[in-house]
Amino acid sequence: MKENGHRDERFLRKAxxxxxxxxxxxGGPFGALVVKDDRIVAEGTNRVTAGNDPTxxxxxxxxxxxxxxxDDFQLAGCTLYASCEPCPMCLGAIYWARPERVIYAAPHxxxxxxxxxxxxxxxxxxxxxxxxxxxxxxxxxxxxxxPFRTWADNEERVAY
Amino acid sequence: MKENGHRDERFLRKAxxxxxxxxxxxGGPFGALVVKDDRIVAEGTNRVTAGNDPTxxxxxxxxxxxxxxxDDFQLAGCTLYASCEPCPMCLGAIYWARPERVIYAAPHxxxxxxxxxxxxxxxxxxxxxxxxxxxxxxxxxxxxxxPFRTWADNEERVAY
Numbered sequence: 526m527k528e529n530g531h532r533d534e535r536f537l538r539k540a541x542x543x544x545x546x547x548x549x550x551x552g553g554p555f556g557a558l559v560v561k562d563d564r565i566v567a568e569g570t571n572r573v574t575a576g577n578d579p580t581x582x583x584x585x586x587x588x589x590x591x592x593x594x595x596d597d598f599q600l601a602g603c604t605l606y607a608s609c610e611p612c613p614m615c616l617g618a619i620y621w622a623r624p625e626r627v628i629y630a631a632p633h634x635x636x637x638x639x640x641x642x643x644x645x646x647x648x649x650x651x652x653x654x655x656x657x658x659x660x661x662x663x664x665x666x667x668x669x670x671x672p673f674r675t676w677a678d679n680e681e682r683v684a685y
Numbered sequence: 686m687k688e689n690g691h692r693d694e695r696f697l698r699k700a701x702x703x704x705x706x707x708x709x710x711x712g713g714p715f716g717a718l719v720v721k722d723d724r725i726v727a728e729g730t731n732r733v734t735a736g737n738d739p740t741x742x743x744x745x746x747x748x749x750x751x752x753x754x755x756d757d758f759q760l761a762g763c764t765l766y767a768s769c770e771p772c773p774m775c776l777g778a779i780y781w782a783r784p785e786r787v788i789y790a791a792p793h794x795x796x797x798x799x800x801x802x803x804x805x806x807x808x809x810x811x812x813x814x815x816x817x818x819x820x821x822x823x824x825x826x827x828x829x830x831x832p833f834r835t836w837a838d839n840e841e842r843v844a845y
Contacts, residue, residue: 537825540717542692544832551841554832574843577758579782580745589738598737608829613810619819620806623741626820630829639833640844646780649771650810660786665697666826667789669768672704672714673799681711681733684800 545610557583557593566590584615704768717743719751727751744775760784
């Protein structure tokens with residue numbers, strides 16, 4: 526276990542170093558790595574403003590690159606290291622990508638204090654859609670069942 | 686308002702049609718559009734298995750393409766239409782992209798019933814990290830403050 530702890534600290538420091546480099550360049554101060562079998566499969570830094578992509582958080586960038594490198598849409602047997610606790614978007618992405626575990630450094634309250642509004646999003650997700658500060662409206666439920674039926678009937682479908 | 690309601694139904698039907706086309710091709714049965722000033726800025730369908738990208742839900746694809754088309758990392762004044770209620774990952778992405786509103790068709794319980802595990806992710810996000818079924822561990826909090834300080838001190842930073 527001690528050996529494992531040393532490895533975890535080593536990879537997590539690398540994620541913090543990536544965050545530091547990103548911040549030095551004016552990008553969001555976040556970094557992440559995907560590791561499999563003690564080897565770095567992919568790295569990511571925040572590319573939101575540099576790439577005009579609000580989804581390009583470090584974890585999302587690292588997950589997408591790791592899946593490309595592994596030629597898979599799952600991260601079985603991988604560990605994700607992140608310089609900061611994942612925001613709800615990244616946490617959702619992690620559940621869909623299914624790595625084995627996640628090691629992070631700064632708790633999300635630290636990101637909130639630094640000006641990144643993770644806590645607001647955690648609060649909003651907990652509210653029913655109609656009570657969120659972002660206006661959300663539901664319509665056409667019956668018509669929306671058709672794609673689900675088509676999917677269920679399609680024998681070529683790839684479950685994910 | 687009635688006129689607005691008709692427009693919303695028209696665009697939402699288009700998102701459902703995209704979901705249907707995706708399902709016919711064996712892809713995830715989800716579609717989304719970003720609309721601004723009554724004009725479609727970008728469309729998205731689920732590309733998870735086709736593109737080996739677990740983050741490529743219809744909403745994320747549409748948001749990324751819309752930001753590219755608008756040359757911005759925000760979707761001010763836009764409406765997102767989605768064939769299904771956004772999962773937590775997509776909901777997080779929506780908060781970061783900041784569209785004006787969201788219109789969706791199927792509630793997320795319908796996605797769960799169709800085999801997509803949105804409800805599990807909603808439940809997991811509500812738990813403290815140490816109690817989640819995905820093992821998550823926090824380490825090196827002090828070292829992780831350095832990138833936040835570098836960001837705060839960098840006058841070239843672009844807030845997002």
